[in-house]
Amino acid sequence: MRAVTGRTALTVAVRVKPGASRARVGGRFDGPYGPALVIAVHPPAADGRATEAARRALAEALRLRPAAVSLRTGAASRDKLFLVDGADSEVDARLRQLRDGPVR
Numbered sequence: 001m002r003a004v005t006g007r008t009a010l011t012v013a014v015r016v017k018p019g020a021s022r023a024r025v026g027g028r029f030d031g032p033y034g035p036a037l038v039i040a041v042h043p044p045a046a047d048g049r050a051t052e053a054a055r056r057a058l059a060e061a062l063r064l065r066p067a068a069v070s071l072r073t074g075a076a077s078r079d080k081l082f083l084v085d086g087a088d089s090e091v092d093a094r095l096r097q098l099r100d101g102p103v104r
Contacts, residue, residue: 008087012084013033013081014039016051019043055069055071062091062094070085
């Protein structure tokens, strides 16, 4: 995590799988930005619909408002970086559990 204008922000690497039969958040993909959270979404990769669905799915999975999650880079790529504003240790723990599975 890093501080941004007095608030805590977290950069999250995501691998989007558009056109999935059902939405799902969870799993790991070793992509160009390092270990990424896999997000499968129903909308196709057209007109930013899959990116928007992934942004909303990430916010819901982290139990945050959709406005707290914004795209940092990767608008036209399956590999994206999202900025999560207002993140705390609970959000970080949820992210790690979604990406890496339960702690054993």
